[in-house]
Amino acid sequence: MPTTTVSSLLDTIDDVGRDPARGGYSRGVHTPAEATLREWFQAEAGRRGLAVETDRNGILWAWWDATGTREGALVTGSHLDSVPGGGAFDGPLGVASALVALDLLRERGVQPRRCLAVAVFPEEEGSRFGVSCLGSRLLTGTLDADHARSLKDADGTTFAEASRAAGIDPAHLGRDEEAIGRIGDFVELHVEQGRGLIDLDSAVAIGSTMLGHGRWRLSITGQGNHAGTTLMSDRADPMIAAAQVVLAARKIAAEQDGARATVGRLQPVPGGTNVIASRVDLWLDIRHEDDAVTATLIERIHGQAQKICAFEGCRATLTEESHSGTVHFDGALQRTLGNALARSFPGAPTLPTGAGHDAGILGSVAPTAMLFVRNPTGISHSPEEFVERDDADAGALALADVLEDLL
Ligand code: GLV
Numbered sequence: 289m290p291t292t293t294v295s296s297l298l299d300t301i302d303d304v305g306r307d308p309a310r311g312g313y314s315r316g317v318h319t320p321a322e323a324t325l326r327e328w329f330q331a332e333a334g335r336r337g338l339a340v341e342t343d344r345n346g347i348l349w350a351w352w353d354a355t356g357t358r359e360g361a362l363v364t365g366s367h368l369d370s371v372p373g374g375g376a377f378d379g380p381l382g383v384a385s386a387l388v389a390l391d392l393l394r395e396r397g398v399q400p401r402r403c404l405a406v407a408v409f410p411e412e413e414g415s416r417f418g419v420s421c422l423g424s425r426l427l428t429g430t431l432d433a434d435h436a437r438s439l440k441d442a443d444g445t446t447f448a449e450a451s452r453a454a455g456i457d458p459a460h461l462g463r464d465e466e467a468i469g470r471i472g473d474f475v476e477l478h479v480e481q482g483r484g485l486i487d488l489d490s491a492v493a494i495g496s497t498m499l500g501h502g503r504w505r506l507s508i509t510g511q512g513n514h515a516g517t518t519l520m521s522d523r524a525d526p527m528i529a530a531a532q533v534v535l536a537a538r539k540i541a542a543e544q545d546g547a548r549a550t551v552g553r554l555q556p557v558p559g560g561t562n563v564i565a566s567r568v569d570l571w572l573d574i575r576h577e578d579d580a581v582t583a584t585l586i587e588r589i590h591g592q593a594q595k596i597c598a599f600e601g602c603r604a605t606l607t608e609e610s611h612s613g614t615v616h617f618d619g620a621l622q623r624t625l626g627n628a629l630a631r632s633f634p635g636a637p638t639l640p641t642g643a644g645h646d647a648g649i650l651g652s653v654a655p656t657a658m659l660f661v662r663n664p665t666g667i668s669h670s671p672e673e674f675v676e677r678d679d680a681d682a683g684a685l686a687l688a689d690v691l692e693d694l695l
């Protein structure tokens with residue numbers, strides 16, 4: 289089939305999951321938008337003569353069956369789900385680039401010594417069910433299947449129910465030895481999510497490390513009451529406590545070199561303008577390269593939250609939703625990437641990432657590596673995330689060079 293460009297491939301899904309209210313895209317896992325993208329991927333893989341299968345955890349695999357066995361295959365790919373109001377590239381760039389890289393390998397007449405698969409991982413963002421990299425965590429067994437089945441979205445739908453509705457039997461979720469055995473090496477291409485490549489004036493980079501991060505839900509309970517009849521001195525308002533916790537998290541993180549703490553989601557219950565909330569749930573995203581520091585940060589924020597709540601007549605309960613330690617991508621694979629990139633991108637830099645990726649989770653079962661493609665806005669998890677067409681093609685070329693050397 290004729291070679292297409294990454295951008296023209298992405299143009300074909302440009303209207304899927306647009307979110308006019310937030311801007312950008314909302315493509316939560318197993319929503320109609322994400323289902324459309326999964327169908328798109330299957331059609332694109334089918335057009336290339338790849339054998340597509342969905343595994344027990346809902347991960348899509350498109351196989352170039354170059355040899356007799358899929359054991360120890362070379363795997364590339366990314367995710368198609370997005371954060372609410374996200375950009376067009378976080379996830380889909382890696383999937384589209386993988387398909388285009390495969391086209392390039394065939395155009396070059398590369399004779400693979402092992403099978404190649406393009407994989408699509410569900411719920412990488414954890415935007416719907418709270419746990420990031422849910423598909424790769426299930427595959428590797430780093431997330432308990434019972435726990436995954438019971439996770440609920442904002443409407444109370446469980447992951448088990450959503451999986452069943454998407455045609456995935458929830459009874460079979462969990463560690464998948466067969467899939468693990470098939471991943472010989474995993475390389476994920478991803479839009480860069482900060483300013484690293486702008487500052488280095490390069491279209492592509494090799495990933496070095498992935499920042500450890502965790503997510504916690506803090507539920508603050510107080511006394512729900514009437515906004516008009518309750519004197520200011522008579523309140524146990526969890527929103528007042530939550531506001532102070534947000535500020536405390538910022539202060540505690542700002543005092544620690546390299547730390548990041550974010551409250552990007554906050555939910556008052558029941559959520560009425562003239563109602564003092566009875567409960568406020570807020571979610572903390574905390575990251576640091578030293579996992580022990582991350583643990584200390586959440587401890588300190590929790591301690592501060594308890595003090596604040598005691599003062600405000602409220603109670604705070606902390607629940608960990610997910611956690612991943614800092615990952616150093618495989619050294620030998622990084623060197624292979626460096627040698628491959630030296631052909632078309634001499635001097636390509638090596639960059640750490642503050643974002644989470646399936647490549648980090650899969651690092652527990654196979655050598656993994658990442659390629660980053662320049663984002664000229666330096667902004668991500670926002671509609672302003674962007675990749676120039678030339679840079680997208682440069683990324684696919686870099687990925688093809690890497691895959692050629694690894695095949
Ligand atoms: C996912 O992209 C994350 O870094 O949270």
Ligand code: MN
Nearest residue numbers: 378379412478
């Ligand atoms: Mn991503």
Ligand code: MN
Nearest residue numbers: 371378413669
């Ligand atoms: Mn993301």
Ligand code: MN
Nearest residue numbers: 412643644645
């Ligand atoms: Mn991510």
